[in-house]
Each structure stands twice: as structure tokens, then as C-alpha cells.
Amino acid sequence: MNQIVETIAENLISIHPLLYKSISRPIRSKASITPGGMFVLGSLKRHGSLSMTDIGKCLSMPKPHITLIVDRLIEAGFVVRQNDTKDRRIINISLTSKGLKDFEKIKQKSSEILKSKLILLDDQELETLATATQQVKEILISILSKV
Amino acid sequence: MNQIVETIAENLISIHPLLYKSISRPIRSKASITPGGMFVLGSLKRHGSLSMTDIGKCLSMPKPHITLIVDRLIEAGFVVRQNDTKDRRIINISLTSKGLKDFEKIKQKSSEILKSKLILLDDQELETLATATQQVKEILISILSKV
């Protein structure tokens, strides 16, 4: 029981640097957005609209950092601030259509290295990887993506 | 064919921020080592011993950055520099026993958040995740972990 948790954690820790290398770094070199900005855009796409505090919880980042990232995203026209109608302290952040479109475009570009390696796999491996990544994604989202 | 590659890339891009949140950030707050340092230690553990240039290739990082990271790791007693006997330009970096031991300890600690969530899963999900992460890990290592 505990052993299997250890094994999973160990596997995920091995996967992490590979994704970092193939996703985060290409973002920095190819796009005019930081990994932090991409994380925020991803949270917004998943949850629709989030307050500053919720974004911080989503990414385990301190609020001042979120302020900075969102400032840059607004400057780029990717997101907008909207005052909450019920609680005027709250500022909700939402994707603009430009933000959504560019987010997808940047994801495409930043995963080029990844894809260039993936096409080297044979059909069986691709099949396996598609299923496996789907399962990992769904389960991780279910336990880690709480706002 | 191309579609399945897109799907896999999409899945991995969704997984990445979840791992970042659950692994990289806890490292910063709980351990006296940076994520960059952890990546280098991980590469060394996998490959045994690497030259500065190979570490850079391994992590897609510029060489001056590797110099900095390795300097800090040496200061902490985690790795050692060894001149190559055949080519005196090359400096090989290897883990010390302390480095190996502490690396495992930090991995344990940094994955605590992850594990605290994983134990909420039922046996069937754990089983699925163990298999799926293993498959993802092995295939990604085979295509992305070239030195």
C-alpha cells in the first residue's frame, strides 16, 4: 500500500525533469511568455475564471507573485481583470479570446521538441503512451488540481 | 498518427504544471537545494558520471549555468570534480555517497505533498497509476534522456 505510493512518487519525480526540459525550457526560448504565465493561463483555461487568491492556491504561489504574472498577462492582452459583483474585494481573472488562442499556439510551439521525439516511437508505444498519459493526467488532476 | 502525437503532447503539457506544483516548489521551500541542483543530481544518478557539457545537454541548459549549479553542489559536498585521464579538457562530475544519500532524502521530502494526495486514491486507481507512470517514465526516458 505504502510501497505503491512510493513507486508512483518515484516515477513522477523521474518524469518531471524530462517534461521540464521538453516543455518549460522551450517556452522560454520560443515564446514571449514565461512558464509562470503559461501555468496561470492553463489554470484559467481549466477553471474558466479565477480570483487572484484562487490562482495562487492553484499553483501554490504567493499572491504578490500572481499579481506580477497577471500584470504581464494583461499587458500582453491575454487576460482581463473583472471586479466581482458580490464581493468587491475580489478580482476575477479571465482569459480573453486572444489569450486562449495564443495559449494554444504557444503550447503547440513549445511542444515541438516533444513531438519531434514522439514521432520516433512505433505505433504500439504511441498507443501505450496515449493511454498511460491520459490516465496519469486524469488521476493527477483529480487529486492535485483542487483550487 | 499525427493526431495521437498531439494528444500525447497535450496530456504531458497538462501533467507538467501539476508536477511542478507538487515537486519543484516543495523542493524550494523544504530543502537547501534548488530545482536545478536536483536535476543535475538526477542526471548523475541515472548516468553515473557526466562531463559538464553532457550535463548541459542532458538538461538543455547553457554551460555557464551548469558551472554555477555544480559549484553549489560541490560546496554542499554532493558531487566531485574529476579530471578526465584521456582528455585533460574534460571534467567529469560524480555523485558522492553523501550526494546520493541526500538526493534520496530530498526526493522523499519533496514528494510528501504528492504522497499525501496519492494515499487518498483507492487500490484500483493506485494500480492504474503505478502502471501508467511506469510506462510514461520508461518511454520518455528512452526518447528524451539522450545525453
Add this chain to the structure above:
DNA sequence: TAAATTAGTTATACTTTTGTAACCATTACA
């Protein structure tokens, strides 16, 4: 209504990461 909480920003200081260019030592090669 006064005090405590909460949401968000500002300010500040620091570390890490990134990128580039210049540099030295060694090796390969023409």
C-alpha cells in the same frame, strides 16, 4: 459599530535562471 478577516497590491530584498561574449587550456586536424 468596533475589531478581526479577507482580498489584493505595493515595496523590498534576494536567489535563481537565462543568455551572451570573451577567455584559457587542450586537442584535433590540415
Add this chain to the structure above:
DNA sequence: TGTAATGGTTACAAAAGTATAACTAATTTA
């Protein structure tokens, strides 16, 4: 042997991430 290429460091600059405290505005609660 002289030139080019390679491995690594140094130096410099700038961007990004991290952390904390202090602050304003709005809300809750006692």
C-alpha cells in the same frame, strides 16, 4: 606546426521566481 574546434570557466547583464512585511479596501463577526 599553425589553425580550427572543443571543454570549461569567468564576467556581465537582465529577467524571473521567491518570500515577507506593510498597506488599502471591503467584508464578516462579535
